[in-house]
Amino acid sequence: MTTVDNDADVIVVGAGPGGSTTAYHLARHGVRVLLLEKTEFPREKVCGDGLTPRAVKQLVKLGVDTSPGSGWLRNRGLRVIGGGVRLELDWPDLASFPNYGLVRTRLDFDDLLAKRAVEAGAELRTGVNVTGPVLAEDGRVTGITAEVGPDKTPATFTAPLVVASDGVSGRLPLALGLAKREDRPMGVAVRRYYRSPVRHEDDYLESWLELRSKENPEKLLPGYGWIFGMGDGRVNVGLGVLNSSAAFGRTNYRRLLVDWLAGTPAEWGxxxxxxxxxxxxxxxxxxxxxxxxxxxxGVLLVGDSGGMVNPFNGEGIAYAMESGELAAEIMVQALARPAGPERERALAGYPAELKVRYGGYYRLGNVFVKLIGNPHVMRIATKHGMPHPTLMRFVLKLMANLTDPRGGDAMDRIINGLAKAAPAV
Structure with missing residues (x-):
């Protein structure tokens, strides 16, 4: 048998939260990992910068110090504004997740995670733009082609397994013919930082279910907004529109954001x-x-590359990190087996486990997206749901996917039961 001297056991394409988490867990188990990133750190990324307890749990697994002294702003829960009601909902107290969320800019958040992967033993190479897969005669991916550095020097890297964590663009999956499904939800989000001395420190992430224009306060604008204090004199303000909305693809989202903010109090800035x-x-x-x-x-999709954003709340970081950890666990076991049917049997466990974990829950989320895309349904839900704190606590648990899988309270059992009963997507 011919021995191939691969550059790594696993190549991870993209050093976002999903890629760096994958690389960290692989390296921690002694796997030779090559983590490739097309940009240089630190680098900007469009995001709300808010992390729920699901993401915090993953950070703790990576050994990240999430204390305020390490540059993190903690939050107690979610403040929901809509239907004339302002409601503050604390994150639930659970055995499975911490009871606090975090805020931190992606500018250094991604850099921090990539450094954790390197400290665990992964090799990080930046300025490497992956251009496509290397295919064996049987169609299996055995590496990637890339352009390296400012001179775009052609290069080839080989490994028996490749992870596509290259984000929503999914250039590597697209090169393999894996196009996005049009029957699944898609959202568009825009965000901007503002200096705001009165809003930059906040114990809650703030979600606006209704957006109104200053020029015509009676008219509801499409989409849903957020205001997250950054703790550094700034706020992250943004809005999202779902493809179930009639305004999707037909709206100037940047102008929409400015129009909404024009009606906010002057002292907010x-x-x-x-x-x-x-x-x-x-x-x-x-x-x-x-x-x-x-x-x-031979390719595993992680995070946004595999469309893993939660349809209920637009959260992507937690699911990128969770899928990265799972992918690493599966690959560690697969690489311990001989190449061929035995290894493939282990690798088939990755999509199967993703389906078990999220399939039913995402099915519920897909239905939710279609419902709230109807302005009439959304107005009724906001008007009649917001005044009831107990109901809204249930909604928070459902939308943030924060339940104890075993035991838990009645809300947990209902939500877990619904997710199990729903046919997996």
Missing amino acids: MADEANADGPVLGAALPMGFNRVPHYTR
């Missing part, structure tokens, strides 16, 4: 262009497994 810290930036949110299969021919 968000209605004044002079307080803006940087441009309005946008990104797509691939939801509910909108690209499958999550494993094929």
Whole structure:
């Protein structure tokens, strides 16, 4: 048998939260990992910068110090504004997840995670733009081609397994013919930083279920907004629109954001262009497994590349990190087996486990997206749901996917039962 001297046991394409988490857990188990990133750190990324307890749990697994002294701003829960009601909902106290969330800019958040992967033993190479897969005669992926550095020097890297964690663009999966599914939810989000002395420190992430224009307060604007204090004199303000909305793809989202903020109190600083810290930036949110299969021919899809954003709340970081950890666990076991049917049997466990964990829950989320895309349904839900704190606590648990899988309270049992009963996507 011919021995191939591979560059790594696993190549991870993209050093976002999903890729770095995958690389960390692989390296911790002694796997030779090559983590490739097309940009240089630190680097900007369009995001709300808010982390729920699901993401905090993953950070703790990576050994990250999440204390305020290490540059993190903690939050107690979610403040929901809509239907004339302002409701503060604390994160639930659970055995499975911590009871606090965090805020931190992606500018150094991704850099921090990539460094954790390197400290665990992964090899990080930045300035490497992956251009496509290397295919064996049987169609299996045995590596990637890339352009390296400012001179775009052609290069080839080989490994028996490749992880596509290259984000919503999914260039590597697309090169394998894995296009996004049009029958799954998709969102668009835009965000901007503003200097705001009165809003930059907040114990709660703030979600706006109704957006109104200053010019015509009676008219509801499309989409849903957020205001997250950064703790550094700035706020992260943004809005999202789902593809179930009639406004999706037909709206100037940047103008929509400015129109909404023009009606906010002057002392907040968000209605004044002079307080803006940087441009309005946008990104797509691939939801509910909108690209499958999550494993094929030696390639595993992680995070946004596999459309793993939660349809209920637009959260992507937690699911990128969770899928990265799972992918690493599966690959560690697969690489311990001989190449061929035995290894493939182990790798097939990755999409199967993703389906068990999220399939039913994402099915519920896909239905939810279609319902709230109807303004009439949304108005009724906001008007009649918001005044009831107990109901809203249930909604918070459901939308943030925060339950104890075993035991738990009645709310947990109902939500877990619904997710199990729903046919997996």
